Amino acid sequence: MILTLLQIIFFLEVLMFLTAVFMHLVHKNSSLILLYQLQSLIVIIFVFSSAIKISSILLIFVAILMFIVKVIIAPYFFNNKLIKNNQFKFSSSTYLNAPLTLLVIAALTGLVYSHYFKSLTILVKDVDNLFLALATILISIFLLINRKGVLSQMVGILSLENAIVSFAFFSGLEVTPNMQIGIIFDLLIWIIIVSILATMINEKFGTLDSTVMNNLREE
Amino acid sequence: MAIIIWIIQLILVPILSPLFLGVIRKIKAHFQNRVGASIFKPYRDLWKLFHKDEVISEDASWIFRFTPYLIFTITIVLGASIPLFSNLFSNNLLSDFLTVVYLVALSTFFLALAGIDVGSAFGGFGSSREMTLAALTEGGFIFSLLALSFLAHSTNLFSITKTISNFSLFDFMPIILVFISFMIVMLCETAHFPFDNPATHLELTMVHEAMILEYSGKRLALIEWAAANKFLIFLSLGANMFFPWGLTAQADIWSIVLALVVFSVKILILTTFVAILESSIAKFRFFRLPDLLFTAFVLSAMAILLIL
């Protein structure tokens, strides 16, 4: 049962979709970061496979770079920088309780698979990969909305970025190296800034819960 | 021959105007059962004023000294460029009716400035009233002449008289409307009843007189003469534009003399009309005058609608 390349990719895409779903459900932030690492690993495999397809060495080098940034540096920052030495009391409270979030996720995926989006089929033939990628995008945005904790919102944005890259990969847009480098570089800067931001919020407000900032609104 | 007509045209208005002023005063005197001064008294007034010294206030600037000459010049130029007794020169360059209107406005502008210049309360008041009335008459003045120029398809006064003179009596209806509005405008511009009493001594009621309270000697003579000229110009406009018969086209002696006689008869009729009007109605309150002037404007606007 040799699995053809397509089936492997489809399987990886399903895995990515599941990571996005589980991000909603998991409570501890460390597991959240773990899921993010898994997701970025999948995306790196996609980029790697497209590199082999168009056989550009530069793209392979970019994939390695992505691997370093996403799988090593980002979690390193999150884990020991934020969680360990600042002893953040993470609250993974969400606006909607678990069943409701699952209901919304189901609705979103249902929406993606509904007839509204059949016009996407003109793009590429293996359409279900595409739908899955689109669903992961919508779900990771929903993660941002649902979670109150600042850290989980950060992870939400990172997973959104991964989902967009995968969507681009599946929709047949060739993954050019310099674009990827741009994204990676941007991601790196973003992570640094966000971590500084998180520490400052923590010092100022004591908690990382974004609801505390409601009273910043000027009257 | 044309030169003689040209000379007569040039000097006719300044020569005759004091006479008709005297005639008006005589008729008004008779209405008041008085004998009244002889009709040549205005000439003597001018002669006497030319031979008197002048007292000019130290607040007056060069405008006060220069205005009488300018106003007198404008009346002379106007006198030469409107149809009096002959419509021989149709291509006269100055006799476009808008030029006439705006030359009159120029003389009013400078007279008002001279009124303000000496800084007396009466001069300022006189100028303010004069400019208000002048602003409101301009609409009626332009529209009445405009109605005639639409009838004659040309704005040149001489050609208007030519075309209207061979009009049949039937389409005279709009012209009567225009004549009424022109009479109102004429009464207002030449400061006669019901707009302003020329013989008043009460400074507060004066409009035209108030501005020339400060003038004396030769400057006063010039201004009085210019006012008389302006009166005659408006009378001749009224007479020749609306009843243009009797204007000669030939250039021989007899037809000129005949035309002059017809001209003075027409002007006499109009002066008697003005004198009768002055003796029979009272002067209107100042804020009732705008309604009268707007009626003049509306009358001629309706006439235009009728004509075209």
Add this chain to the structure above:
Amino acid sequence: MFNLISTQFSFFLALLLLAIGAIGSLIFAKKDWLANLWGNGLAILASVSGLVAAVKVLFFGESFTYVINSTLPNLSFSFMVDKLSAFFIFIISLIALLASIYGLSYVKHFYKKYNLGVLGFFYNIFLAGMLFVVSAHNGFFFLIVWEVMSLASYFLVIFENKEKNNIKAGSLYFIMTHVGTAFIMLAFLLLYKTIGSLDFNVIKENIGHMSLLSKNLVFIFSLIGFGIKAGIIPFHIWLPSAHPAAPTHVSALMSGVMIKTGIYMFIRLFVEILSGTELWWGVLILIIGIFSSLLGVLYALTEHDIKRLLAFHSIENIGIILLGVGSAMIFLSLNLKTMATLSLVAALFHTLNHATFKALLFMGAGSVISQTHTRNIEEYGGLIKFMPQTAFYFLIGSLAISALPPFNGFFSEWLTFQTIFNGIQISDIFIKSIFILAAGGLAFTGGLAAACFVKAFGATFLARPRNEKVLQTKESSFSMRFGMGVLAFTTLILGIFAGVVSKIILGVVNNLNGFQQISGIFSGQGKTFELSNGFAIVSTPMIFLILLVVLFLVYWIVKILTNKRKVKIGCTWDCGTKLEPRMEITATGFARSIIMIFKGVLKPSKKFEVEYQDADMRYFTKSRNIKLEIADIYQVYFYQPLYNLVISFSSYVKRIQNGILNAYVAYIFLILLILLLTFSF
């Protein structure tokens, strides 16, 4: 040497000089006199080369187009200087030249107080902006340059930032121009959507297949947009507060030339680009013209701040120009091409005239203000004895603006009258009554303008000084008088040789794309100007000559007749009472009778306050004052309700900002979903 340099070279030289002037004056901002000299000097040089370019295009017909396409998709820096824009470049450079000469010494009284480098910088950018606006030929580039011009003029308006109402005026001006620019953008976007390109030539070619609805929409938007800049009646509220706030040589430029860019775009857009004009367009512009001219002059009469008075007169003259443009559009829609050409010539001639005499009047007002340090006419009086030459030039300016014969205002108003008389002879009863209203409006405007300028000139310059500040005034310096002198001379020259100038403007109008083969509207062999249908003939040089000759004759005859008579200098006769300055007529007193006549429109209000010595005894009053005011109906009935509406709507919308971060992300998510759904249909 003249035809050595090509128009293109001299035009871009002008722009280059302005750029150098701008940057230079910033560099030399430390030393006041150097910044002033540099800023104005370079502006003078630039306007000279601008004049050269304009004259070459107007006389030798070497119009040029020059395109630099840029990276952005439809932004191409395309210049097209045909005769129409050359005419406007001529006006801009002429007034800029004289305003800069005037500014050289007018700016001296800013020396210690304000930073002259900034003034020089924005002044040059403002001039460059205007030159660009009239030569830009690509919608996008036009919008950029329009914005540059508005911003530069905004900074010039708030230049004297010590007085707080300047800032208020500046912000009102800022908001109004940007509302206007928004409407212009809408119009251009609509054009772009239907025609696919923003270049004026492309738009001009295939205007045909634009639907009527979108053409009407473009007309309405650009009417509002350029109308705000031109200051037509409903949108004029910024003009009377912004123009006086700017330094005088800038407000002379703003009201003499900047509002004309609105007129330039009216003609460029309505007459040339949207060639198939509708009838109701012309009628609408004509009605706006009537209202602007009549209400402009009425509000000017109520003013006793000299610069606000002149600003209201700009609105009045814009109204008169719009009468010409409106009648041109009506004739175009009835395709009576010859009459349309005549009315366009009238409109353009009045634009030129208004630029000259308005700049002259502002300069006169400026030199009066720089001496007396106040803008209130009531505190002037008797200035003719202290500033004789400024008074003489102001008198020439007021004669020209009230359209009195020997000067240029007369001929352009005479021409506008001729176009309206042509309009009256059209058969359709509805249009004929509109034209009769226009003729009535123009007649009354002329009269009221004359009354207003007797008030302005009389109360400012004649009679006795009404406060002691006037006693210390002295004649303004040479370069100010030189600027005014040249402008006064141009008004006279334009007035006398009106026939020749109108032939040149006829060339400009024939250059427009719908008017190529129209000629023979009027024949002006230099001396006389005669309408070809024989309707009217006038010769302005003859009027001037005859007046002069007869005046000379009268003066000499009277001198000979009465040379024995002495002239004694006495004091003014006032029924023997002791005459103080307070007894002479003031500006408010002068205009009060007209305000009472038009009180329906102006709604004057009078408030008494009496203060008694002590509460119970009512006989002896300590002080009594009267407050005369004119209700600004636009503020009360049009802008205030609009303002309240906007405020209430925005406070309703404010509730969205509830402070919850996630809520904001949720909004983004919702919008994303909606967009995905809509575009997937």
Add this chain to the structure above:
Amino acid sequence: MYKLYSKIFSTPKTVIPVNTLFGDENVEIIGKKLQKKIQKLFNGSLAIREIDTGSTNACEHELTALGNAYYDIERFGISFVASPRHADMLMVTGPVSRNMREALIKTYEATPDPKIIVAVGDDAIDGGIFRDSYAVLDGVDKVIPVDFKIPGDPPSPKTILCYLLKILEAIEEKNK
């Protein structure tokens, strides 16, 4: 309007003093001589400006009576004018009261030459019944140079006409 005209034209002209009717020939003769005098001196037009310096208004009534239909000095070329600038002759009535003194001087200076100053009525000549009172300056000649005086308190219009003639004869001798 019609009633007004009919009344005007019905009243007989006789109101105007035809010499024979009342035998006032001296009025008429004086009138005729006066006219010739004025004709020669002021070329037929004499402008009079009347100044009331605190008079009892009696002289004013007489002077206004000069202008009515009976005496009608207009026909002899004499007219009253509004401003001293237009005037040739200043007729001053009333004993010059203290606060009218300055006004009288200003009017005197405002009148252009050649001018004639006439004091009408005894008050104007030497203060009349009000002489030596604290508020009065006893007569016009104390303030401005007076050329002629018309006595009478108040002088009747006829006497005023008669004196005007004497004044003009005196001027004639002076001019020769």
